[in-house]
Amino acid sequence: QVQLVESGGGLVQAGGSLRLSCAASGRTFSSYAMAWFRQAPGKEREFVAIISWSGSSTAYADSVKDRFTISRDNAKNTLYLQMNSLKPEDTAVYYCAADRTWGMRFAHNYGYWGQGTQVTVSS
Helix, strand or coil, rough: CEEEEEEECCEEECCCCEEEEEEEEECCCHCCEEEEEECCCCCCEEEEECCCCCCCCCCEECCCCCEEEEEEEECCEEEEEECCCHHHCCCEEEEEEEEECCCCHHHCCCCCCCCCCEEEEEC
C-alpha cells in the first residue's frame, strides 16, 4: 500500500512555470508506476503523464507534450511534474496516482490517489 501527498500548486501567469511534487510513503515506491491526472471544474479527470517504475519510460497527453516533464526520484520516494509554458486551460486540480501496472491512462485503473493540489493559470 502507498499513501500520496501532492504539493507545489499555486497561482501563476500564463507562460510561467510550476513544479509539482508527490511524496509517497512506504518502502515500495519503486514498485509502482506513477501518473499525474488533472480535473477542471465540471470536467472529468483526465490523464496528463505517466512514468514507469524506474523512470526509464514516460508518456504524455498531447495537450501537455513538450511543455510538461514527469520524473521520479526513487531514493526520495517522490514524483515530480515540471510544468512550463503554462496556459489558462491548464487550470485544474492535479492528482498523482500509483499502480503496479505500467501504461494505463484511465483514472479508474489506479488504486492509489493523493488529495490533489490546485493549479491556477491566469491570462
